[in-house]
Amino acid sequence: MTVTVALERVTRRFGPVEAVRDVSFTLPPGEIVALVGHNGAGKTTLMKLMLGLVRPSEGAVRVLGEDPAAGEFAARRRLGFLPESVSFNGALTGRETLAFYARLKGETPARAFALLDRVGLGAAALRRVGTYSKGMRQRLGLAQALLGAPRLLLLDEPTTGLDPALRQGFYEILQELRAGGATVLLSSHALTELEGEAERVLIMNRGRLVANGSLEELRRLARLPVRIRVTGEAQGLDTFAQHLGGIHPSRRVNGHVVEIETEAETKIAVLRRALGEGAAISDVDVLPPTLDELYAHFLRAQERSPSGEERA
Amino acid sequence: MRTVCVIAAKEIQEGLRNRWVLATTLLLAGLALTLTFLGSAPTGQVGVRALDVVVVSLSSLTIFLLPLIALLIAHDAIVGDMERGTMLLLLSYPVGRGEVVLGKFLGQVAVLAFATLVGYGAAAVALLAGGTAIDGESLAAFAAMMGSSVLLGAAFVALGHLVSARARDRGTAAGVAVGIWLFFVLLYDMGLLGLLVADRGRLVSARMLDVLLLLNPADAYRLFNLAGSGGVGRFSGMAGLAASAGMGPSVLLAALALWTAVPLGLAALSFSRREL
Numbered sequence: 001m002t003v004t005v006a007l008e009r010v011t012r013r014f015g016p017v018e019a020v021r022d023v024s025f026t027l028p029p030g031e032i033v034a035l036v037g038h039n040g041a042g043k044t045t046l047m048k049l050m051l052g053l054v055r056p057s058e059g060a061v062r063v064l065g066e067d068p069a070a071g072e073f074a075a076r077r078r079l080g081f082l083p084e085s086v087s088f089n090g091a092l093t094g095r096e097t098l099a100f101y102a103r104l105k106g107e108t109p110a111r112a113f114a115l116l117d118r119v120g121l122g123a124a125a126l127r128r129v130g131t132y133s134k135g136m137r138q139r140l141g142l143a144q145a146l147l148g149a150p151r152l153l154l155l156d157e158p159t160t161g162l163d164p165a166l167r168q169g170f171y172e173i174l175q176e177l178r179a180g181g182a183t184v185l186l187s188s189h190a191l192t193e194l195e196g197e198a199e200r201v202l203i204m205n206r207g208r209l210v211a212n213g214s215l216e217e218l219r220r221l222a223r224l225p226v227r228i229r230v231t232g233e234a235q236g237l238d239t240f241a242q243h244l245g246g247i248h249p250s251r252r253v254n255g256h257v258v259e260i261e262t263e264a265e266t267k268i269a270v271l272r273r274a275l276g277e278g279a280a281i282s283d284v285d286v287l288p289p290t291l292d293e294l295y296a297h298f299l300r301a302q303e304r305s306p307s308g309e310e311r312a
Numbered sequence: 313m314r315t316v317c318v319i320a321a322k323e324i325q326e327g328l329r330n331r332w333v334l335a336t337t338l339l340l341a342g343l344a345l346t347l348t349f350l351g352s353a354p355t356g357q358v359g360v361r362a363l364d365v366v367v368v369s370l371s372s373l374t375i376f377l378l379p380l381i382a383l384l385i386a387h388d389a390i391v392g393d394m395e396r397g398t399m400l401l402l403l404s405y406p407v408g409r410g411e412v413v414l415g416k417f418l419g420q421v422a423v424l425a426f427a428t429l430v431g432y433g434a435a436a437v438a439l440l441a442g443g444t445a446i447d448g449e450s451l452a453a454f455a456a457m458m459g460s461s462v463l464l465g466a467a468f469v470a471l472g473h474l475v476s477a478r479a480r481d482r483g484t485a486a487g488v489a490v491g492i493w494l495f496f497v498l499l500y501d502m503g504l505l506g507l508l509v510a511d512r513g514r515l516v517s518a519r520m521l522d523v524l525l526l527l528n529p530a531d532a533y534r535l536f537n538l539a540g541s542g543g544v545g546r547f548s549g550m551a552g553l554a555a556s557a558g559m560g561p562s563v564l565l566a567a568l569a570l571w572t573a574v575p576l577g578l579a580a581l582s583f584s585r586r587e588l
Contacts, residue, residue: 048588071408073406074406081401083401086401087398091326091329092325092329096325100318104405104407106406154404
C-alpha cells in the first residue's frame with residue numbers, strides 16, 4: 001500500500017533561519033505517529049509543509065499522492081488539521097461553526113453534527129463559541145478535523161487544555177480512526193503523555209529529525225541504563241554495593257535503599273546477585289529509562305554531533 | 313464558486329450576529345430620514361422635486377460615511393483572521409486564497425448593500441407615505457444614487473481588503489485604512505481645489521481635470537450623482553462642472569467598477585504570495 005505522507009530531504013528556510021533541515025520520513029496508512037520536540041524545533045513548520053501552506057526551500061513533500069503546495073485540493077478533502085491553540089469566531093455557535101467547515105469540505109452539515117456528540121459537545125452545540133472553555137474549543141477543533149472521514153490527521157499539540165478523562169476519550173477516537181486505516185500525526189513537546197498511544201516517534205531538534213522509530217527501537221538504540229532499586233537492611237546493602245561497585249555504578253538513596261545502574265543485558269545478572277547474596281533484602285524495583293530520559297538522550301546525542309542523525 | 317458562496321454566507325452570518333448589519337442599517341436609515349425631513353425645509357411644502365433634494369443631501373453624506381464603514385468592516389478581513397489564527401485553519405481546507413478574498417468581499421458588500429438599500433429606501437418610502445408627489449425621473453435618480461452608493465462601498469471594501477492583505481498586523485491595517493479614508497474623502501479634493509486655484513487654468517486642462525476626478529472613487533461617485541441628469545444638477549450646484557466635464561455616467565460607473573476590481577485583484581495577489 002502506498003504511503004500517506006512522504007518527505008524527502010526537505011529543508012525550509014525563513015531568512016537566515018533553517019526551521020527544517022534535511023528531513024526525510026514516510027508515514028504509512030493506519031499508524032499513529034508522534035512528532036516530538038521543543039518549542040521551535042520545527043514541528044509546526046513540518047505541519048505547514050504537509051498542508052502546503054509553506055513550500056519547501058529544498059526537497060519534496062507528497063501528501064496523499066500529491067504535492068500539497070501545488071494548488072490541487074483533492075488531498076485536502078481527505079485531510080484533517082487541528083492547529084495549535086485553535087480559535088474560532090466567538091459570535092457563532094458550535095453548530096454554526098462546524099456547519100461552515102463541513103460545507104467547505106463538501107459534507108452535509110447534518111452529518112457533521114454527530115461529531116459534536118462524539119467529542120462531547122452535544123449539549124453545548126447551540127451556545128456561542130465565545131462562551132466555550134479552552135478544552136471545549138479544543139474539542140470543537142478536533143470535531144472539525146474529523147470532518148469528511150480524513151485519511152490523514154495532522155494534530156498540533158492536540159491534548160493541551162484537555163483534562164485526563166477527555167484526553168482518554170480523545171485517544172479512543174484516534175485509535176478508531178487508525179483502525180479504519182487513517183494516518184494520525186500528532187505533535188507534542190512532551191514524550192511522556194504519548195506512551196502507549198503512538199506506535200512511532202519522530203523526535204525533532206532544531207529543525208533536524210534526530211530519531212525515528214518505535215519506542216522499543218529508540219530504547220534499544222539509546223542504550224540507556226536500567227536502574228535497579230534495592231531496599232534492605234543497611235549492612236547487607238553495604239556489602240552488596242561493594243560487590244557491585246566495580247562493575248556497575250551505584251548510589252545510596254538513603255539508609256535502606258541503594259540504586260544500581262546497569263545495561264539492559266546485564267539486568268538479570270544483577271538481579272540474581274541481589275537476590276542470591278543472602279542479604280536481607282525486602283524489596284526490588286526495576287526502573288526502565290523514562291521517556292523523558294529517552295527524549296533527553298536523543299537531544300543530547302545531536303548536540304554532541306551536530307551533523308549526525310540517529311535513525312532506527 | 314460554491315466555496316466562495318460558503319465563505320460569503322459566513323461573513324454575512326457573522327455580520328448579522330455581531331450587529332454590524334443592524335448598526336449600519338439603523339445609522340443609514342436614521343440619517344436618511346433626518347435629511348429627508350430636514351432637507352425638504354428649503355423647498356417648502358410645495359417642493360415638487362423633494363426626492364431630488366434628498367438625492368443631493370444623501371449622496372453628499374454617502375461620500376463621507378460609506379467609505380468609512382466599508383474600510384472599518386474590510387480592513388480586518390485578512391490580517392485579523394491571520395492574527396486570530398482562524399486563517400491557518402481555513403487554508404487547511406480545500407479552499408483557494410482567491411476564493412477566500414472573493415468570498416469575504418462579496419459577504420461584506422452584501423452587508424453594506426443591504427444596509428444602504430434598506431436605510432436609504434426607508435427615506436424614499438417615507439416621502440411617498442407622506443404624500444409627496446414623485447415623478448419617474450426623480451425616482452430613477454434616487455435608484456441610481458442607491459446603486460452607485462453600493463458600488464462606492466464596494467470600491468472601499470476592496471481597498472480595505474488590499475490593506476488587509478498587505479498589512480503586517482491589525483493595528484497597521486487600521487491606521488492605513490483611516491489614512492486612505494482621509495486621503496480620498498477629504499485631502500484629495502482640497503488638494504485638487506488648491507491646484508486649480510493656483511493654476512488658474514494654465515496647465516490643467518478640462519481633460520486633465522476629468523482624469524484627476526476619475527482617480528478618486530469618491531469624486532467619480534460625486535460627479536455621477538450630483539452632476540447627473542435632470543433636476544439634481546440644479547440643486548447640487550455641480551451643473552457647471554458637469555457641463556465642462558466630458559464624462560458620461562457610464563464612464564463614471566466604469567471608473568467605480570475599476571476601483572473595485574483592481575484593488576480586489578491586487579488583494580488576492582498579495583494574499584496568495586503571503587506565507588502564514
